[in-house]
Amino acid sequence: xxxxxxxxxxxxxxxxxxxxxxxxxxxxxxxxxxxxxxxxxxxxxxxxxxxxxxxxxxxxxxxxxxxxxxxxxxxxxxxxxxxxxxxxxxxxxxxxxxxxxxxxxxxxxxxxxxxxxxxxxxxxxxxxxxxxxxxxxxxxxxxxxxxxxxxxxxxxxxxxxxxxxxxxxxxxxxxxxxxxxxxxxxxxxxxxxxxxxxxxxxxxxxxxxxxxxxxxxxxxxxxxxxxxxxxxxxxxxxxxxxxxxxxxxxxxxxxxxxxxxxxxxxxxxxxxxxxxxxxxxxxxxxxxxxxxxxxxxxxxxxxxxxxxxxxxxxxxxxxxxxxxxxxxxxxxxxxxxxxxxxxxxxxxxxxxxxxxxxxxxxxxxx
Numbered sequence: 364x365x366x367x368x369x370x371x372x373x374x375x376x377x378x379x380x381x382x383x384x385x386x387x388x389x390x391x392x393x394x395x396x397x398x399x400x401x402x403x404x405x406x407x408x409x410x411x412x413x414x415x416x417x418x419x420x421x422x423x424x425x426x427x428x429x430x431x432x433x434x435x436x437x438x439x440x441x442x443x444x445x446x447x448x449x450x451x452x453x454x455x456x457x458x459x460x461x462x463x464x465x466x467x468x469x470x471x472x473x474x475x476x477x478x479x480x481x482x483x484x485x486x487x488x489x490x491x492x493x494x495x496x497x498x499x500x501x502x503x504x505x506x507x508x509x510x511x512x513x514x515x516x517x518x519x520x521x522x523x524x525x526x527x528x529x530x531x532x533x534x535x536x537x538x539x540x541x542x543x544x545x546x547x548x549x550x551x552x553x554x555x556x557x558x559x560x561x562x563x564x565x566x567x568x569x570x571x572x573x574x575x576x577x578x579x580x581x582x583x584x585x586x587x588x589x590x591x592x593x594x595x596x597x598x599x600x601x602x603x604x605x606x607x608x609x610x611x612x613x614x615x616x617x618x619x620x621x622x623x624x625x626x627x628x629x630x631x632x633x634x635x636x637x638x639x640x641x642x643x644x645x646x647x648x649x650x651x652x653x654x655x656x657x658x659x660x661x662x663x664x665x666x667x668x669x670x671x672x673x674x675x676x677x678x679x680x681x682x683x684x685x686x687x688x689x690x691x692x693x694x695x696x697x698x699x700x701x702x703x704x705x706x707x708x709x710x711x712x713x714x715x716x717x718x719x720x721x722x723x724x725x726x727x728x729x
Contacts, residue, residue, distance in 0.1 A: 365398035367639075367678045370430040372407040372423065375452060376651025377661040378436020384663035384714040385434065385670040388690070391721045392674070392683035400678075403430065407459075408438025408452035408651075418455035424462055431637045432677035433459070433644040434670060437651035460500050465631040465644055466531070467538050468498040469672070470614040472621055474597065477696045481622030481704045484594060492597035492620050495546065497539040498610025500631055502531045503561070505607050527561045527606065532568040538632075539604035540576040549601035550581050553589050553609055565606065586613070593617055614648065623703040624649040625662030626695070628669040630676055639679025645669040655702075659709045662701040664691050667717060690720035 371386065373379035386402060393399050405423040412418050418438070427433050438452040459465065474482070474492035482489055507524030514520070536552070543550040552569045554562035566583055573581045584592075586609045593600065593613060597620045605613065618624045627648035635642040647665035655661055671687035674680040698716040700706025 365680075366401065367398060367432070367680075368401045368403065368430045369673070370423070370426040370433040371402040371404045372427075372433060372435045373404070373410075374407050374436040374438045374651065375409040375440050376437050376653045376656045378408075378438070378651060380656075380659070380661045380710055381647060381663040381666040382434060382436040384710065384717070385666040387714065388667050388687055388717055388721065389670050389674065389683075391718055392680070392686050395686065395721065396680060396683045398678075398680055398683070407435065407455045409440055409443040411455065412443060412450060412452065416450075418450055418452050419458040419462075423455075424458070427459065427463055427644075430642075431639070432642065432673045433463075434666075434673060435459075435644055435646035436666065437647070437649065440651050440653040440656075457505060459644060460631065461506065463642070463644065464501065464634045466499065466501045466634065467535055467632045468500045468610065468614075469542075469630045469632065470496040470498065470610075470617070470627060470648060472496065472597075472614075472617045472627065474620050475622070475692070475695045478622040478626075478704065483619055484597075488595065489597055489620050492600075494597065494600040494617070494620075495542060495602045496610060496614045496617060497535065497542060497602060497604040498614060499527075499531065499535040499604075499606050500610075501607075502527050503607035525559065525561050525608075527564060529564065529568060532565050533572065536569055536572050536604055539602055540572060540579055543579045543602040544576060547601040548579050550579050551584050551589070551600055551603045552581065553584050553586050553603055553605035553613065555586050555609075556583070557585060561606070569604075589613065590616060594619060618648065623662065625665055625701065625703045626668070628665050628672055630669070630672040632676065637677050637679075640675075640677045643673065643677045645673040645677075659711065660702055661710050662703050663710055663713055663717075664694060667691055686721060690717045693720050 373382040403426045405426045474489040479486040504523045507526040512521045556562040556566045631644040633642040671684045675684035699708035699712040
């Protein structure tokens with residue numbers, strides 16, 4: 364039997380609820396397709412701060428480094444929102460991305476016909492939309508230095524630094540071109556080259572790499588106009604590649620195309636190769652949703668879809684990934700719906716439907 368090791372980081376809020384469903388689905392698919400996952404559960408985010416005083420304990424980081432992949436739920440919540448706090452749950456995310464060299468964040472967005480009433484977009488606008496946002500994850504404003512606050516001559520100020528190197532841009536753009544080659548062959552590079560020096564370097568690198576991928580058509584676009592067009596002409600886009608901050612904003616905005624943040628999966632890919640693929644961290648795009656934590660009404664579909672990406676990219680279990688993707692699609696088309704999709708069903712109803720789709724009992728042996 365094939366064996367894999369996954370660092371399991373439920374985190375805060377609804378993270379534990381949605382991760383548990385994804386874990387059950389992965390275990391069920393393992394029984395069906397002949398593999399086994401060892402789950403190494405560790406603390407992260409607010410839960411880690413409460414237990415250890417830091418959002419990313421050394422034991423958690425060690426577990427991730429030793430694993431084939433990481434499954435993360437969510438971090439943060441009101442109890443850790445003090446802006447003067449020395450540490451914050453979100454620091455764990457930046458720490459993981461930096462320490463594990465998770466330079467590429469992939470966020471697929473699909474307009475399922477069955478959810479046309481859940482989306483604020485008109486059906487004819489979102490119809491057929493199927494795009495992939497590729498976000499650079501370890502550079503730009505989130506990691507640039509200097510960064511911080513100061514007071515000079517009684518005037519308080521804050522600074523963030525937007526910095527990119529040519530190699531950082533090259534590796535994310537090369538990945539995006541490769542992904543476009545496997546899709547519909549269209550790449551949109553989003554920047555702010557009319558204002559930012561970093562964007563002008565970004566645009567130059569894209570133009571230099573483009574001739575290596577003659578089957579891909581390339582266009583440059585400014586982030587402000589893209590923010591409008593992604594909601595008015597979403598079918599125009601295939602693969603979008605962009606820098607850290609722009610990708611963060613555009614990918615959350617694109618949730619309107621799908622109908623809910625509770626549907627969006629993500630894969631953060633690293634530089635390290637695993638036995639069956641590429642090391643990565645997988646998590647739903649949504650947050651910890653403290654208002655519904657413990658109520659049993661969270662939507663687990665984004666986390667299950669993230670687990671499918673994990674099976675595909677890091678564990679090399681393509682058949683299992685296809686099965687999970689099929690179960691998620693079936694749930695969207697004809698399954699129980701949680702409140703974010705306009706329904707009134709609970710998390711366990713969705714979990715039961717998914718397990719039935721996987722054609723296995725709902726109780727999976729530990």
